[in-house]
Amino acid sequence: MSWIGSFMRVELINTGTEIIQGYRNNTHLPFLARELFFLGEKFTLQIAAADSKDLVEIIRRSFYRSTLTIVTGGLGPTSDDVTKEAVSEALGIPLIGNEELSRKIRSFYDAAGITVPDWAIQKQSLCLENALLLDNEHGSACGSIIEKEGRFLIMLPGPPHELEPMWKKHVVPWWRSRFDIKKAYRLIGKIVGIAESLIQEKVEEKLKKIGVDEIGYCESPGEVSIRLSFQEQEKATKIMQLLTETFGSDLYALEDKELEEVVIENAVAKKLKIATAESCTGGLISNRLTNVPGSSAAFIYGWVTYSNEAKVSQLKVNKSLIDSVGAVSKEVAEAMAQGALETSGADIALAVTGIAGPQGGSPEKPVGLVWIAISRKGMVPVAYKRFFPSDRITFKRLVSQFGIDLLRRIILDKDLPKC
Amino acid sequence: MSWIGSFMRVELINTGTEIIQGYRNNTHLPFLARELFFLGEKFTLQIAAADSKDLVEIIRRSFYRSTLTIVTGGLGPTSDDVTKEAVSEALGIPLIGNEELSRKIRSFYDAAGITVPDWAIQKQSLCLENALLLDNEHGSACGSIIEKEGRFLIMLPGPPHELEPMWKKHVVPWWRSRFDIKKAYRLIGKIVGIAESLIQEKVEEKLKKIGVDEIGYCESPGEVSIRLSFQEQEKATKIMQLLTETFGSDLYALEDKELEEVVIENAVAKKLKIATAESCTGGLISNRLTNVPGSSAAFIYGWVTYSNEAKVSQLKVNKSLIDSVGAVSKEVAEAMAQGALETSGADIALAVTGIAGPQGGSPEKPVGLVWIAISRKGMVPVAYKRFFPSDRITFKRLVSQFGIDLLRRIILDKDLPKC
Structure with a gap:
């Protein structure tokens, strides 16, 4: 169970041909959706687009209809990495060179024994003016958070092994320090051997009577997870009791576990x-x-x-x-x-x-x-x-x-x- | 290697909370993107949205900026299945009951030994006027293809084991009979033990000299696949020769194989x-x-x-x-x-x-x-x-x-x- 922030409109934009052309599964969406759940939020829309000029308009529209937009990918040094440039154009914020970042990127490549031309480092060390920079311990592309007119945009690197630690180490603490208007509690239950529809039939009415705001079911072969959110802490005991009594030994965890x-x-x-x-x-x-x-x-x-x-x-x-x-x-x-x-x-x-x-x-x-x-x-x-x-x-x-x-x-x- | 159709703007809309809330991986995008590759097409945009009223506007916009829009999910009998209703509203095409389909759905449920109320069958047997219906051998929700003003919209069921056979059995033959304006050839190479960047360095210039229109690389742990498209059949031999000579025994397949x-x-x-x-x-x-x-x-x-x-x-x-x-x-x-x-x-x-x-x-x-x-x-x-x-x-x-x-x-x- 965890304690969470405000309810807002959050959108996700996944750039890069590898996702839109199906070369790689989009693992960012399930990872970030689960993380948002524990921050009390959910995505209202997700868009995948190729690295192209369309991106400027997609980012602009998403930014102005959301509280927060997350953009993944396109932060590398090659010519098809255009996310920073697109965000800069979409929001009208200039890109500025950053000497300290340039040194960091240079030493990252040196440590990995990779020879990289100067122009590539220069491109990667460009940042949007006044952006909050997010360190990347597993790659060369730094992330960033931009705030404008009460709206936010977060840029994260494409490789999952860079994005996921950056999210947990840098974005989550920032998020928790920044948003705390409404509160809610979150709880997950994992159940084996019962079909989703039967689980729903057994508990949904009772959960609604307790006063749960949201109920989500997710079925994968041989198990179902049920995700719940509610407003008052004292409901947690009632809910856990209901799940335990209803599902007995079929309920194998009250946390996110395999x-x-x-x-x-x-x-x-x-x-x-x-x-x-x-x-x-x-x-x-x-x-x-x-x-x-x-x-x-x-x-x-x-x-x-x-x-x-x-x-x-x-x-x-x-x-x-x-x-x-x-x-x-x-x-x-x-x-x-x-x-x-x-x-x-x-x-x-x-x-x-x-x-x-x-x-x-x-x-x-x-x-x-x-x-x-x-x-x-x-x-x-x-x-x-x-x-x-x-x-x-x-x-x-x-x-x-x-x-x-x-x-x-x-x-x-x-x-x-x-x- | 396969022979393919025209180049057009194709968008994918994935409905359903299970995808946008990250409860399930979006396997539709990689499956359909790979299938489109062999039909000579690719997605220009993919959108995931929850089952909600937003959907009408999303579908309308997508339909009028594309040649073809694919919408997945939301064809079931419950109240959160709203895709047909949303498409009907977005395109201004009425929903009409279909007696024959109603009998088919009834016998599908009977064979599976599932009791279903009449209203649910009635809802599932509603079809958009003049739609081409696609049989579902693995579930109750039929798919459909709608044509309006030279644009197309395909609705497919959400469960992958229903969508994938329906696509292969019904959509692909329809597609091949319908589109054949420009031709291109497709080829895939699978390579082990070499990094993506090194593969690119070794062949990209040479492939461009041969005259390949598109080159896509996809790296997963321990292997890279390279996807190529080109216009003239005689280039195939040259390309296969180049890949074989360059990568030798590291090239393990010239087809889509594990x-x-x-x-x-x-x-x-x-x-x-x-x-x-x-x-x-x-x-x-x-x-x-x-x-x-x-x-x-x-x-x-x-x-x-x-x-x-x-x-x-x-x-x-x-x-x-x-x-x-x-x-x-x-x-x-x-x-x-x-x-x-x-x-x-x-x-x-x-x-x-x-x-x-x-x-x-x-x-x-x-x-x-x-x-x-x-x-x-x-x-x-x-x-x-x-x-x-x-x-x-x-x-x-x-x-x-x-x-x-x-x-x-x-x-x-x-x-x-x-x-």
């Missing part, structure tokens, strides 16, 4: 070791678990037993068992989990075997069928049959989500889903 | 079996390989030996070797590859061991250091030391890219990079 982070944090805290044995997910589960920093303290062994021979030789699954019931079966999933547990010496082992498709399905075992088994020291393995008919990538994601959630439930001693 | 697809396709064709032994990538390599349909014919075994014990027990790495030189070393990488090769019986084995960070680095072995080894039956393992100082996720991606590229080079008998 399912695998919850698994790793709790496994590390409880000193539990995890092993995985994957067939149809092909390593996606171990990949997600090891995306979490510090995961090596909990995750110790993973197998990707894609062939039947691998299941037999690595996980001690009986060959005759595979021959009689097939690799995609309750028995083989359980044997994989048990084999992984015993071979690794881990406390908990997760196993999955299924048909990702598009080929390999049959009337009895169609594409989308999967068996997921979990095993814990001193416990009989439990196996779940699920059916996720979908494209290959979504199937893998849904299976990994169900499996990682099983790990969470076992580690936190939550109730397990019905078989 | 590196792992090239690896799997060629391994399957040559009947070669692959095994992986991953430490720092945690399963990302096997996950990427198994994202390719049909990969089970080539990829047979994967290990995620995250702990040292796993490296010893699973891959027969000598414990005393790890104790003396450390897990992140040439010797251990080679031993992992050799152990994976022998244990799995595969033809080729890839092993990686490194420090993903943010913790675990030392002055001698900093975060970002990685050893990558490849082993082939009858061949002495070859190991590469690389340094990818970066965040954890990017590090994993760069290591996986280098490793998968090694697989490609071995499978295709290409020269290997220098150690």
Whole structure:
């Protein structure tokens, strides 16, 4: 939960051919939208345009209909970097050379061992008059904030690894010191295993009765996040109570966190070791678990037993068992989990075997069928049959989500889903 | 290479709170931009807006300054689905009920076992007068194409798994039958292991001499794609020759393909079996390989030996070797590859061991250091030391890219990079 500022009109302009031509995903919009949420704001409009003369008019219109305009990209040294020039023309503010900045940029390039011509440094050290400059610790292009007639414009560099730290380190503190007219509180809940529409049906009316100003749902394969904003701090307890009572163990976090982070944090805290044995997910589960920093303290062994021979030789699954019931079966999933547990010496082992498709399905075992088994020291393995008919990538994601959630439930001693 | 139509002004409007509030990545823009590229077009502007009354004005302006406007989302039955209504108001074209469509939508919901009130079906079966309707095989919302005063507007449903097949099956054939004024050819090259700026330096002048109209570069971790368009078919051979001669084995495809697809396709064709032994990538390599349909014919075994014990027990790495030189070393990488090769019986084995960070680095072995080894039956393992100082996720991606590229080079008998 966090405390936030005023409500205003905020627009985002993404420049650069790489976004408008689809060469790169626009990660700025989801990153900044989430950051705005915690500052109590949201975007009213987002525009992507190529680096061109159109930009002057786009920036001018956006600036004069908004309280705040954020412009990303186009701050580099080459000829297609025209954002500063466009803002200068759109707002009628002159561009002025900055000696100190020029020295900074020169030493950034020197440290990186890159030879850069003088004209490029000169171009990059031009700033709009009276702009507040934002340091870039990860690149050469500095950001800036311009104020004119009670409106604001923020320019940020295009590369996400430059933009994101600059936003957090420099823009957020400025924003918090600058805007605090109205207040609101923000809360996020993350829920697994329930469809968005059902979540809405279960809580929306009750949330409205408590007096929540805004409710946003976001569904991604296998989970939904619900974002709420409200005015009075005392409502937070009521809301958290409502979410906890309604969703029980399906509510896995009351903060902005991934399912695998919850698994790793709790496994590390409880000193539990995890092993995985994957067939149809092909390593996606171990990949997600090891995306979490510090995961090596909990995750110790993973197998990707894609062939039947691998299941037999690595996980001690009986060959005759595979021959009689097939690799995609309750028995083989359980044997994989048990084999992984015993071979690794881990406390908990997760196993999955299924048909990702598009080929390999049959009337009895169609594409989308999967068996997921979990095993814990001193416990009989439990196996779940699920059916996720979908494209290959979504199937893998849904299976990994169900499996990682099983790990969470076992580690936190939550109730397990019905078989 | 493909053959394409006219050059016109095309804009994209993405409606729906899920995109503008950053709840979901805007995958429509990269998907449609890539599709437009092969139709010889590109977006001049993209706008995301919430479902609101602003939309009418946004659509009107976009329609009258473009040849073609694409609007995504907002075609569902609920109260926040307002796209058809907004287009109707913006263009002054009435909405009319469609009995046949109403029956289709009803039977779609019936087949899915979903109970839907009559008003919802009625709302979804409203169409703009004289619109060309586009069937939706994966959902209830039909798409449509509107023509007015020589301008076009295409409405598509918001869910990517509905929009993408509808685009390919219905819009592309319509487009090809409708526009063919100017012609151009398109070509894409995919290159590993060279920075974008160096690629540009090496070929841009020469491409311009050949007479290429447009050159677009797109860099993602560990690879660059270069997109080219030109007018005369005979230039294609010259361009392909230039790219092949300049980049040699670093050019891995002259079509829109992932590196792992090239690896799997060629391994399957040559009947070669692959095994992986991953430490720092945690399963990302096997996950990427198994994202390719049909990969089970080539990829047979994967290990995620995250702990040292796993490296010893699973891959027969000598414990005393790890104790003396450390897990992140040439010797251990080679031993992992050799152990994976022998244990799995595969033809080729890839092993990686490194420090993903943010913790675990030392002055001698900093975060970002990685050893990558490849082993082939009858061949002495070859190991590469690389340094990818970066965040954890990017590090994993760069290591996986280098490793998968090694697989490609071995499978295709290409020269290997220098150690």
